[in-house]
Amino acid sequence: MGWVEGLRGLAQRYPALVALLAQLTATALLTVIVLFANYIAHWRFALLTAGLLQGLMAASIGRWLGLSRWWWWLNLAFVPALLAFGGAPLPSWVFLLVFFILLLLNWNSFSERVPLYLTGAQGTQLLADILARQPAPLRFVDLGCGPAGPLLALARQFPEGRFVGVETAPLSYLLAWLRSLFQRNCSIRYQSLWRTDLTEFNVVYCFLSPAPMPQLWQKVCAEMQPGALFVSNTFAVPGVPADRELDLHDWRDSSLLLWRIPG
Template identity: 65%
Template sequence: MLRVVRRYPALLALGTQLGATLLVGVALYLAAQVAPWRPTWLAVGLSQGLIAAALARYLGLSRWWCGLNLLFAPALLLASGAPLPSWFFLGGFVLVLLLNWNSFTEQVPLYLTGAGTRQHLVQVLREQPEHFRFIDLGCGPAGMLLSLARQFPQAHFVGVETAPLSFAIAWLRALRRGNCQVRYQSLWRTDLSVFDVVYCFLSPAPMAALWVQACEQMPAGSLLISNTFEVPGQPADQLIELHDWRNSRLLLWRMRG
């Protein structure tokens, strides 16, 4: 089950939605046989959301997915009462898909780096030479990348992203930063040899392969930083506990060439 959670979180979340819907449907049918009372559709949606969130948590999905499961059905029911065209719901699905395309293609859902993590990264980067080169593998909408680029104007920052909407947002935001560039590029097609610091906030699934790539490409003395996720069998040279609600931590490896 843990392997399924790591490899296919989006599909597992969809499964919990279907399972919760089935359970609520069965409960409504049984209740209708013994009592005339009928709950409101909003109450049904809230019940379905609570069950879906509980199932997601039980199966090991992250809090982000649990929150999405909790709110999906109530939001859908609330929206269905408004005079919205039918394409609105298809548009919502496509929007989520474009933001989380990596979940299916690279087994990497959209994770956003928190403000506390950025502060610790700033402390780490202050130890780098003034003109260091930094890359974020899977930069999302580039909030963290642009924040660092503003604080280190002499350094050069690159973000790569393959979720179409996330890339478009990041690329547009980076246009006004001369020391920041965003590329529509897979992390597996990215040459890491020209960077002093490689940062990632991915998932457990690609970390072993990323370590192989880093060992093959990153020069001696360069720094690999992973937010939260470990490299199997490779203890980090430095571990920074972030003490946030996600129990995040930064794992740092100094490459030896």
């Protein structure tokens, strides 16, 4: 259905908006279920039971619309957490703090339409297999590295290479920078991917969203050296078939898309 595909596309660009839609839809469905159950069987849900049911529906709707795994857990827990802590003697600043933590982790979802996507273990292993076949010296950059787990794993596996992560979500950058302090061949830059000079790297990796891919491809073609490798997790360049596509066999049915820069 076209409207479903439209919402799934929206989930890639504005996941917070689709998560809100999932919450509102689940709340509406729960209202119908509660009224129907009360009318037919005079059955009333306990408040926390109703909250858990709403959370499960919101998480399932969000997942169906293409939200990533961490949004599943957030949608699941949101209303039950409000109900559980609603009567607890917690200061209001606790909820404000949680909001700001989520905002700082997912900052790029609003500024650059790039939400936080995390490369899984399968993707990291497949990247390692790819890097093992690249000529030395290896110079690798992760555009939007998040907390930098996969980047650091690769840096440890290839100690002779040079690994750089760029990130502009403040909390993600801070976590990545702290984690990289003791990894000598890895550095983290608080820098927009658009300000990153790609000429110094022979492997460029990203896991972004559909929104920036056309413009990023132009940057890649203008700056990367012939023979260098551009790798995108999941998201294709419109109108430019990948030279290779490697399935990750994960729950997202995602893949690594590889382009070799022509001479």
